[in-house]
Amino acid sequence: MLKYAMERILQSSLVLLGVTLITFILLNVVPGDPVLIMLDQRADQLTIDRVRHELGIDRPLPTQYFEFLKNAVRGDLGTSFFKKRPVTELLSSAFGATAKLGLMTLAVSLCMSIPMGILAAVFRGSIIDRAIMFLAMLFMSLPSLWLAMVFQLIFGVFLAALPISGSETMRHYILPVAILAIGYAGGASRLIRNNVIDSLGHDFVTTARSKGVPEFFVVMQHVLKNAAIPIVTLIGIQLRSVLGGAMIIETIFSMHGLGRLAIDAINTRDMPLIQGNVVYTATVFVVINLVVDLVYGLLDPRVRLAGGES
Amino acid sequence: MKKFLMLSLVGLLLLSLLAGGVLSSPVYAGEKILRRGGDFGADGHIDAMKSTFGRVSMPYRHVVEPLMGQRPFTYEMYPLLVVDIPTVSDDGLTYSFELKRGIKFSDGQELTSADVEYTFNTFFDPATNCLNTWMIDFILGAKEMMEGKADSLAGFKVIDDYRFEITLESPYAAFPRALANDYLGIVPKGAHSAAGDRWGIDILVGTGPYTLESFDPTTKIVFAANPNYNHNVYNGRTLKARVDKVEFYNMDENTRYLEFEVGNLDHTPLDLTMAQEYLNRPEYAENVQIENGLSQMFFVMNNSMKPFDNVKVREAVAYAFDNTKIAEIFFMNLWPVANTILPEGVPGHDDFAGYEYNPEKAKQLLAEAGYPNGIEFEMTVSGTGIAYHLLQIMQQDFAECNMFTTIDQVESGVWFDKRSTGNVQSFLGTWGPSFPNPDTFLYGFFHSSSADFLSTGHRNPEYDAKVMAARAITDPDEAQAVYNELERYLSREAFVAIPGFNQPSVFLLQSRVTDVVDGAQDGLLFAGLAD
Numbered sequence: 001m002l003k004y005a006m007e008r009i010l011q012s013s014l015v016l017l018g019v020t021l022i023t024f025i026l027l028n029v030v031p032g033d034p035v036l037i038m039l040d041q042r043a044d045q046l047t048i049d050r051v052r053h054e055l056g057i058d059r060p061l062p063t064q065y066f067e068f069l070k071n072a073v074r075g076d077l078g079t080s081f082f083k084k085r086p087v088t089e090l091l092s093s094a095f096g097a098t099a100k101l102g103l104m105t106l107a108v109s110l111c112m113s114i115p116m117g118i119l120a121a122v123f124r125g126s127i128i129d130r131a132i133m134f135l136a137m138l139f140m141s142l143p144s145l146w147l148a149m150v151f152q153l154i155f156g157v158f159l160a161a162l163p164i165s166g167s168e169t170m171r172h173y174i175l176p177v178a179i180l181a182i183g184y185a186g187g188a189s190r191l192i193r194n195n196v197i198d199s200l201g202h203d204f205v206t207t208a209r210s211k212g213v214p215e216f217f218v219v220m221q222h223v224l225k226n227a228a229i230p231i232v233t234l235i236g237i238q239l240r241s242v243l244g245g246a247m248i249i250e251t252i253f254s255m256h257g258l259g260r261l262a263i264d265a266i267n268t269r270d271m272p273l274i275q276g277n278v279v280y281t282a283t284v285f286v287v288i289n290l291v292v293d294l295v296y297g298l299l300d301p302r303v304r305l306a307g308g309e310s
Numbered sequence: 311m312k313k314f315l316m317l318s319l320v321g322l323l324l325l326s327l328l329a330g331g332v333l334s335s336p337v338y339a340g341e342k343i344l345r346r347g348g349d350f351g352a353d354g355h356i357d358a359m360k361s362t363f364g365r366v367s368m369p370y371r372h373v374v375e376p377l378m379g380q381r382p383f384t385y386e387m388y389p390l391l392v393v394d395i396p397t398v399s400d401d402g403l404t405y406s407f408e409l410k411r412g413i414k415f416s417d418g419q420e421l422t423s424a425d426v427e428y429t430f431n432t433f434f435d436p437a438t439n440c441l442n443t444w445m446i447d448f449i450l451g452a453k454e455m456m457e458g459k460a461d462s463l464a465g466f467k468v469i470d471d472y473r474f475e476i477t478l479e480s481p482y483a484a485f486p487r488a489l490a491n492d493y494l495g496i497v498p499k500g501a502h503s504a505a506g507d508r509w510g511i512d513i514l515v516g517t518g519p520y521t522l523e524s525f526d527p528t529t530k531i532v533f534a535a536n537p538n539y540n541h542n543v544y545n546g547r548t549l550k551a552r553v554d555k556v557e558f559y560n561m562d563e564n565t566r567y568l569e570f571e572v573g574n575l576d577h578t579p580l581d582l583t584m585a586q587e588y589l590n591r592p593e594y595a596e597n598v599q600i601e602n603g604l605s606q607m608f609f610v611m612n613n614s615m616k617p618f619d620n621v622k623v624r625e626a627v628a629y630a631f632d633n634t635k636i637a638e639i640f641f642m643n644l645w646p647v648a649n650t651i652l653p654e655g656v657p658g659h660d661d662f663a664g665y666e667y668n669p670e671k672a673k674q675l676l677a678e679a680g681y682p683n684g685i686e687f688e689m690t691v692s693g694t695g696i697a698y699h700l701l702q703i704m705q706q707d708f709a710e711c712n713m714f715t716t717i718d719q720v721e722s723g724v725w726f727d728k729r730s731t732g733n734v735q736s737f738l739g740t741w742g743p744s745f746p747n748p749d750t751f752l753y754g755f756f757h758s759s760s761a762d763f764l765s766t767g768h769r770n771p772e773y774d775a776k777v778m779a780a781r782a783i784t785d786p787d788e789a790q791a792v793y794n795e796l797e798r799y800l801s802r803e804a805f806v807a808i809p810g811f812n813q814p815s816v817f818l819l820q821s822r823v824t825d826v827v828d829g830a831q832d833g834l835l836f837a838g839l840a841d
Contacts, residue, residue, distance in 0.1 A: 032723025036730040039362060044444055044759060046456055054439045083354025083527070085511060090354065093527060152568050160572060165565045166529070254561045256529040264352065264528065269723050 008293065012286040019282040020072070020275065024065050027271050034081050034269040055081055057271070068275060077279065078272035080265075087276035090261060095280075097167050098257035101250070102242030104177045109184035109238065114231075116185065117192025118219060124197055132189065139186030147179045148252045165254035176253045180246055184238050191234055195227035202226065229296060236292035243284050341554040342839045344823070347566035347578035350558035354527045357510025358493045359433065359440040367492040369558050372533050372835065373416070374495030374516030377407065377426070378486055379542065382833040383601065385655070385746045387487055390542060391421060391496060391517065395486055402481030402782050403450075409472040413541050415498040416521040423474040428499035430476075431455070431462050442493040446485075450477045481782035483789075484747045491744055517541070519551040519835065531558040552825055552838030567818070570597075576820045577834060582696055585816050586642055597818050601833075604656065605742030605813035606648050606751070607697075609704075612735050613806060614767030617687065622679035624805035629675065630711035632667035633810045636703055645811045651751055651800050653812055657786065658748040658793025662802070664809070672711035684712025690734045691717060692725035697738045732762035739764070740813060748793040752777045756800055756807075768806045773799065 035051045052058045056067075071078060077087035120132040155175060156164030163172045199205065200223055208218045247259035258277065265273035349365045358370040379390035389395055391413060396405040413421040433440050434447075434455035443456060451464025465477040478485060488494070498515050505513040514522040519542070520533035535551035542549040561569065566578040571594075580588065580598065588594045609631055611618035618624055637647045649664030676684060689705070691698045698719060705715050720728065728734050743750035754760070757777060758769040776796060783789045800806045819826070824838040 030723075031727045032721070033727050033730070036726040037723060039441055039730070044447075046453075047441065047443060050436055050456065051439060051441070054436075080354065084357070084360060084507065085354055085527070090527070149564065152565065157568055157572055163574075164568055164572070165559075165561055165574075252562050252565055254529055254559065254565060256526060260528065267722060 005290070005294070008290050012290065015286055016279065016282050017069075019278060020069070021065070023275055023278045024061075024068070027269070027274060028061055032269040034271065037268050038082065068272075072279065077276040080273045081270045082264075082268050083270070083273070087272050090273065091258070091276055091280050094256055094258045094261045097255050098243060098246075098250070098259065100167075101173060101176060101180070101246065101255065101257060102239070104173055105180040105184065105242050105246075106235070106238055108177055108181035109188060110235070112181060112185035113188035113192055116189035118196055118224070120189065120193040121196035121200060122215075122219060124193075129193075133193070136186045136189045139182045140190075141186075142182065144179055144183055144246075145248050145252070147182065148175075148249060151175050151179055152252070165252075167253075167255045172253070172255075176246070176249045176255065180242070180249055184242075188234055188238070191230060192227065195230045196223055199223040199226040232292060232295050236288050240285050240288045243288075342552075343555045343557055344553045344577070344834070344837060344839060345557045345559065345575050346834070347559050347561050347569060347575040349560050351525065351528055351531045351560045355510040356514060356522075356525065356531060358495060359438060359442065360510070362441050362493075369531050369533070370495060370510075370514070371492040371518065372520040372556060373514045373518045373522055374497060375518045376490055376492065376494045377496060378490035380487075380490040380745055381544070385604075387490055387745070388544075390490075396476075402478075402483070402784070404475050404477045405485060406475050407473065409474075410541050411472060413517050414538060415501065415515050415517055416536055416538075417498065417501050417515045419498050419500060421496065421498075421517055422471045423468045424471070425499045426474055426496055427463075427466050427468055428502070429496045430466050432497070432502070433494070434463060442491075445491055445493065446488055448479050448482055448485075450479050452479075480778070482749075483782060483784045484745075484749055487745050487747055519549070520556060523555065529560050533557075549836045552836060570818050570820070573820070575818075576823050576839070578818050580816045580818050582641065582644060582816060585644055588818065594818070596821065599815075599817050599819045600644060601815045602646065602654075602812055603742065603815050604653050604744075604746060605740055605815075606651065606653050607645075607738055607740045607810045607813050608648075608651065609808040609810055610734075610737050610739040610764070610766055611805075611807065612732070612765050612767035613804075614732070614761065614769070615735050617679070617681060617685045618736070618767070620679045621805060622675045623681065623685060624808075626672040626675035626679065626711065627708075627713070628665040628805055628808050629668045629672040630708050630713055631665075631704065631808050631810065632707045633664070635667065635707075636700065637811060640700065640703060641811065644816065645813060648809045648812045649801075650797055650809055651756075651807065652748050652793065652797050653746075656746045656748050656751070656793075657789045658752075658797045660794055660797070667707065669711040672713070676712055681712075684714060686714045686716075688716050688718050688735045690725065690728060690737050691719055692722045694719070700738060729765045730763050732765050732767065734765035737765065738810065739807070742813065748789075748797075749777065749781060752780075752793070752796050752800070766806065768804075770804070 035048055035055065035057070038051065039048065049058070056064065068078065075088065077091070079086055080090055083090060116132050116136065120129045123129050152164040152175065155162040162174050163169075164175065166172045196219070204222055205218060208222050209215075246257065247263050249255070250257040250260040251263065258280070261273065262277045264270070265277060350369055351365075353361055353363065353366055355361075356366055356370050358367040358374070361367065375390055377391045379388045380386065381388065387395070391409060393408045393410055396407045398405050407426075409421060409423065409426070415421060430449070432438050434443055434452050436456060436458055443452065447453060447456070449463060449465045451460055451462075451466075454460040455463060465479075467475045467477070469475065482488075495516060501513065501515040502509055511525065511527075517539075519536050519539040521536050523532040523534040525531050533556045535554055539550055540548055559575070563581065566575060567584065569575045570578050585598055585600075588598050609627065611624055611627060613619060613624070633647050637643060637645060647664065649662045650659055652659040673684070676682070689701050691701055698717070701717050705717060708715050729737070739755070741751055741755050743754070755764060756766060756768055756773070758771065758774050761767055761769050773796070776792070780789070780792045780796070783792060801809055822840045823834070824840050826833050826837050
């Protein structure tokens with residue numbers, strides 16, 4: 001297992017290196033000069049040159065990239081061109097809001113999708129199944145932008161029951177979490193239903209039922225455990241997604257998260273901040289993939305064996 | 311058992327949906343808090359030296375004050391940190407200032423000439439990376455400092471703790487007015503140098519009516535009233551903060567409107583397309599405030615690019631731009647027509663009636679210019695805001711005049727890349743100075759030094775010389791005559807750009823907000839809230 005983990009970490013480092021290089025090249029290829037954006041309406045050439053020098057973007061591109069790499073391995077991702085703060089400080093500050101939003105979304109979405117998926121599977125073909133699957137399809141189809149505005153109007157303006165912007169208290173998270181969770185729960189409940197249906201057809205379920213095990217325990221103890229691997233995969237995918245930041249929802253609800261930070265950085269061509277965002281997102285993907293793979297091994301001995309043999 | 315399973319799972323589902331509802335709401339403990347929505351704080355700092363955006367300078371002004379002040383709406387200049395309007399030497403070069411005694415920064419230090427000297431040196435110190443040096447780079451020694459050839463400003467002389475002189479390279483009558491600019495606030499020597507990179511982030515110290523209480527990067531700025539503020543007298547009354555706190559928010563536009571409707575915001579800028587909607591809603595009609603200001607929108611043609619290098623083509627565009635119709639139909643007269651580059655209230659403005667939309671005249675001028683079959687050109691615009699919709703309307707009017715156009719709609723980064731390198735052929739430009747000084751239009755937008763950066767392509771040494779010479783004029787009548795001559799050149803002789811509209815400030819304001827008009831600089835700076 002240790003050898004396997006080391007191999008994955010090495011692969012991950014190469015992935016991160018590739019991602020930073022591609023991002024750096026793209027940033028320097030696409031139009032949009034951060035200095036001209038920064039200076040907006042009026043500037044003389046002296047000021048333009050001075051700012052360019054100050055930001056370090058008057059140096060040759062290879063020098064800029066290797067400087068970035070050298071500092072990055074020391075944990076220094078540079079200073080934001082516009083926000084004038086260390087990128088790591090900005091990322092860690094935004095990470096708090098994103099993690100809070102993301103983890104609550106994940107929890108609520110699982111609390112919705114697992115019951116929905118199991119109920120639909122257990123009552124397969126019935127009106128309950130059809131109603132749940134209709135709901136799931138509806139959840140998946142609703143654009144979060146539209147849903148956000150509708151929820152703001154209903155819960156924020158007409159009912160005046162919930163705040164519609166900010167992230168000061170837990171109440172501020174209710175609407176954004178609900179909107180995001182609805183989107184995630186739709187797809188997740190369909191996947192869970194299919195896996196539970198698949199597991200319900202196995203011999204061990206028939207055996208358990210024939211031994212008189214109550215249906216509740218059949219489903220919760222035997223079926224759910226066997227349907228767990230796809231669910232773990234799903235949690236991994238959703239976790240990567242929610243920790244990457246929810247650009248639209250964070251913007252609409254005025255939350256200071258990674259998604260919004262990324263949008264600001266892209267709009268202003270804030271290169272260190274874009275690079276920092278990309279490094280962070282890539283790291284999240286790589287780490288979660290690694291964790292998911294290791295959890296597979298714990299859940300399914302066959303995966304462990306395959307890993308050991310390899 | 312299936313029923314039990316179903317009940318358990320449905321219960322879990324409901325529990326998850328209701329999870330957040332029991333948590334508490336924020337409590338504001340009866341404080342009077344004025345809340346303003348916009349894109350404040352989006353930059354992650356509030357240091358006006360390092361920004362060119364109003365979203366930074368406006369909150370900055372709550373804490374850091376410039377030497378001179380300017381009343382809102384009337385643009386009346388007044389001495390803010392100084393005893394009187396500075397006197398100028400006979401040669402128009404040296405201005406003498408005297409600071410008011412006893413003004414203290416919010417950290418308790420008294421304001422002295424050393425702080426002003428430090429501030430001006432900091433503006434031009436290359437290490438500061440100040441983005442607004444161009445506003446006062448005509449001070450003697452400024453350029454040497456910016457080039458790293460000097461450590462201090464040759465044109466700044468400290469007389470004593472309260473008196474100092476500033477000498478210019480060449481006369482500039484509007485210099486005292488320039489010092490009323492929000493971007494040119496005076497910072498305390500000790501606190502600013504000690505703060506280093508944290509200035510404008512965690513630390514902001516000034517003489518202003520508020521102090522920085524907290525700054526949640528990119529979302530919220532909170533200012534608390536400065537109880538010791540006592541040096542701004544207006545109509546015999548000392549102006550003070552009338553609320554306990556002012557909060558500035560960075561919010562999505564639609565969210566701002568909703569927050570206003572539920573009463574969580576007291577003030578928010580209003581998009582023109584939404585203004586009419588709110589005016590049509592009786593419960594909000596009185597909350598819509600429209601203030602004509604100094605911002606002008608004009609159609610800019612790159613004078614260095616074909617076909618606009620021909621003055622007759624530019625004149626033809628003047629007859630093809632139907633700003634009267636657009637003001638009536640598209641702007642519903644919320645944006646008035648502007649027929650001159652210089653807006654009303656600015657020296658040099660006159661009541662020119664403008665050019666009527668006349669396709670035949672436009673075609674005739676094109677033919678005279680050597681384009682009997684018309685011209686083709688590109689109009690560039692960033693985003694999909696008002697300018698984009700205007701260009702769509704103009705495109706149809708232009709086509710009637712044998713002017714066949716394409717709209718190049720680009721993302722903001724691409725826009726700056728093209729515009730600031732002189733590569734935009736035509737566009738709708740907006741210029742909004744902070745005080746009624748013709749020089750900010752005539753030099754700021756149309757001087758040859760802006761030809762590439764603003765894609766005007768306008769290079770005329772004779773015009774440049776006249777603009778620079780006009781800076782020395784102190785007599786109002788002479789200033790009116792000279793600036794009017796320059797105005798006529800731009801809009802009626804050389805047709806450098808075609809005036810379009812005056813761009814008012816449109817916003818939503820809660821009726822509980824009081825004392826707006828007699829505030830200073832920013833009309834809401836000393837606003838109060840009714841009980």
